[in-house]
Amino acid sequence: xxxxxxxxxxxxKGAAPExxxxxxxxxxxxxxxxxxxxxxxxxxxxxxxxxNPEMGDALNARxxxxxxxxxxxxxxxxxxxxxxxxxxxDKLTKNPEYCAKINAILADEGLHYTPGxxxxxxxxxxxxxxxxxxxxxxxxxxxxxxxxxPFYGCYILRPSAILGKDEHPDRDKYLxxxxxxxxxxxxxxxxxxxxxxxxxxTINRENSLKQAGNHIHEAQDLxxxxxxxxxPLCHLNxxxxxxxxxxxxQYDIDLPIIHLPQMIGLALGVEPTExxxxxxxxxxRKLLAKLAAPATA
Amino acid sequence: MKVKLKxxxxxxxxxxxxxxxxxxxxxxxxTLLDALIEVREYVxxxxxxxxxxxxxxxxxxxxxxxxxxxxxCRAKVLALTNEDETHEIVVEPxxxxxxxxxxxxxxxxxxxxxxxxxxxxxxxxxxxxxEYRVPNETMIDLTHTMNCIMxxxxxxxxxxxxxxxxxxxxxxxxxxxxxxxxxxxxxxHERLEKLSEYSGIWDCTRCNMCVEVCPKGVAPMNRIxxxxxxxxxxGITNNAGxxxxxxxxxxxxxxxxxxxxxxxxxxxxxxxxxxxMKEMPGALKMMRAGKLPIAQTIPPGFPGSHKMRGMDRVRxxxxxxxSLKAPRAEVTEx
Numbered sequence: 001x002x003x004x005x006x007x008x009x010x011x012x013k014g015a016a017p018e019x020x021x022x023x024x025x026x027x028x029x030x031x032x033x034x035x036x037x038x039x040x041x042x043x044x045x046x047x048x049x050x051x052n053p054e055m056g057d058a059l060n061a062r063x064x065x066x067x068x069x070x071x072x073x074x075x076x077x078x079x080x081x082x083x084x085x086x087x088x089x090d091k092l093t094k095n096p097e098y099c100a101k102i103n104a105i106l107a108d109e110g111l112h113y114t115p116g117x118x119x120x121x122x123x124x125x126x127x128x129x130x131x132x133x134x135x136x137x138x139x140x141x142x143x144x145x146x147x148x149x150p151f152y153g154c155y156i157l158r159p160s161a162i163l164g165k166d167e168h169p170d171r172d173k174y175l176x177x178x179x180x181x182x183x184x185x186x187x188x189x190x191x192x193x194x195x196x197x198x199x200x201x202t203i204n205r206e207n208s209l210k211q212a213g214n215h216i217h218e219a220q221d222l223x224x225x226x227x228x229x230x231x232p233l234c235h236l237n238x239x240x241x242x243x244x245x246x247x248x249x250q251y252d253i254d255l256p257i258i259h260l261p262q263m264i265g266l267a268l269g270v271e272p273t274e275x276x277x278x279x280x281x282x283x284x285r286k287l288l289a290k291l292a293a294p295a296t297a
Numbered sequence: 298m299k300v301k302l303k304x305x306x307x308x309x310x311x312x313x314x315x316x317x318x319x320x321x322x323x324x325x326x327x328t329l330l331d332a333l334i335e336v337r338e339y340v341x342x343x344x345x346x347x348x349x350x351x352x353x354x355x356x357x358x359x360x361x362x363x364x365x366x367x368x369x370c371r372a373k374v375l376a377l378t379n380e381d382e383t384h385e386i387v388v389e390p391x392x393x394x395x396x397x398x399x400x401x402x403x404x405x406x407x408x409x410x411x412x413x414x415x416x417x418x419x420x421x422x423x424x425x426x427x428e429y430r431v432p433n434e435t436m437i438d439l440t441h442t443m444n445c446i447m448x449x450x451x452x453x454x455x456x457x458x459x460x461x462x463x464x465x466x467x468x469x470x471x472x473x474x475x476x477x478x479x480x481x482x483x484x485x486h487e488r489l490e491k492l493s494e495y496s497g498i499w500d501c502t503r504c505n506m507c508v509e510v511c512p513k514g515v516a517p518m519n520r521i522x523x524x525x526x527x528x529x530x531x532g533i534t535n536n537a538g539x540x541x542x543x544x545x546x547x548x549x550x551x552x553x554x555x556x557x558x559x560x561x562x563x564x565x566x567x568x569x570x571x572x573x574m575k576e577m578p579g580a581l582k583m584m585r586a587g588k589l590p591i592a593q594t595i596p597p598g599f600p601g602s603h604k605m606r607g608m609d610r611v612r613x614x615x616x617x618x619x620s621l622k623a624p625r626a627e628v629t630e631x
Contacts, residue, residue: 010555047545059618083505101621102621195502195504279586
């Protein structure tokens with residue numbers, strides 16, 4: 001059985017409880033055991049790091065050490081968490097002296113981080129550890145007829161140098177591969193790998209919402225039924241802020257945004273309500289209706 | 298090998314944008330720039346492109362290759378095409394700047410932004426008798442930005458510039474760090490104050506695109522983050538960006554996880570009623586969808602605020618991590 005130390009992130013424990021529910025439900029369906037790190041802290045999302053990078057490094061090292069204490073690889077469900085965790089990991093690997101200083105602090109609670117922990121977003125786990133062939137065999141409700149746009153979130157893609165591009169050169173194609181595996185078709189759009197605008201929301205609202213609105217509009221224009229994302233921060237800007245983005249950009253947008261585990265869950269036959277798909281700001285009803293209707297093509 | 302190119306064409310003599318397809322035979326070792334020059338010299342003399350040094354020093358030949366800005370002289374064709382040589386390499390002019398012809402863009406916007414940050418050293422006081430002495434680590438740190446060859450790749454692919462042409466953008470901000478971060482400069486505070494204004498350092502969305510496309514390892518976004526840290530240290534905190542880092546840090550130190558409810562009022566200011574009102578419809582929609590975390594309604598630091606289990610251990614790490622901070626370098630006279 002596959003087993004991971006699970007860092008759920010702040011958003012799945014706050015404004016996106018549907019992501020937390022969907023992840024646990026889908027993991028059970030796939031036979032993946034998750035041991036939740038309920039005392040790990042926020043990664044800092046790059047924001048804490050602007051004021052206090054050392055505090056960010058120490059807190060992330062603490063999370064890594066907790067996973068190592070369990071003897072398990074670390075799983076996250078957030079592109080931003082992945083990026084920050086990979087960045088801190090890279091920094092600690094390159095600076096053994098600095099890492100030793102952090103370990104001296106962690107020793108107070110009996111923790112120690114040894115560089116080399118495997119840290120993976122659920123998307124990477126799906127493709128690299130679980131395997132798409134195996135996933136395909138579990139699909140009981142292929143998403144045939146649905147056109148889905150992949151939306152990665154910056155930090156799971158860039159900077160690619162610290163995100164395992166050498167060992168796994170296709171990581172920037174995984175979402176497309178997963179979409180096809182569950183039977184849907186991919187909507188290829190330019191915004192797919194760009195920024196959702198979320199980090200700017202409280203600083204420059206207009207720019208933030210223009211970014212979100214442009215991407216949604218582009219995908220919708222190309223015939224997308226939904227966007228799927230492995231990042232709950234993108235989800236917040238694309239789903240929860242979609243009505244505001246509509247107002248700012250004046251684009252006539254109405255596009256459901258789903259979390260990656262929700263898309264997998266749908267294909268594995270999990271009931272949408274078990275993944276709180278009825279609790280999105282942009283209704284997923286249209287999408288679910290299309291899925292329930294007999295395929296026309 | 299067979300090289301297939303699909304090149305975007307446009308210019309003063311033609312309306313709109315079209316693509317030209319070229320196919321040439323070439324040695325495995327050639328760069329994309331070699332291929333384009335070959336096309337211009339022997340296939341289609343009307344193809345417009347800029348180039349000079351051919352060795353990634355002059356920064357003239359940046360363009361979008363398969364959707365991403367890069368130097369054509371640094372792109373090996375072999376690495377761009379696929380094994381059966383069927384992949385068509387898509388070559389387009391850089392983004393965010395107006396096209397003059399084909400792959401040649403107008404750089405005025407780029408230079409205008411660089412000039413905006415006063416890109417020269419401004420020491421104050423009397424000149425030292427011998428020379429300024431700057432610590433080695435500081436100069437090594439600054440060499441990141443000195444490596445910039447002004448190719449414009451970061452400006453081309455900047456995702457904020459796409460929606461806001463006023464943003465100073467990565468290249469100029471990296472250049473600003475080169476001087477604000479130099480201990481010999483005497484106008485650090487004024488520089489940081491100016492950079493903290495609208496369209497400056499806090500308007501970067503931290504998407505890492507500039508880090509990814511920069512061919513010289515300047516990593517402009519990381520320089521922007523250094524400027525943000527310096528601005529906060531210098532006490533220039535009366536802006537949404539600095540307040541955002543503050544409420545973020547407070548939230549993690551207080552409760553371990555983020556208090557999402559207080560992020561917005563904490564950043565824009567709790568008395569900024571017009572701005573907060575803009576968020577009311579959104580907040581109500583989130584509440585209706587059951588997405589407003591009720592447990593987080595008490596602000597971080599106040600009695601009863603939401604906390605993770607085991608916060609005493611988190612606080613210990615927070616407190617002790619302050620000792621990890623390295624002091625900032627100072628200039629000395631010899």
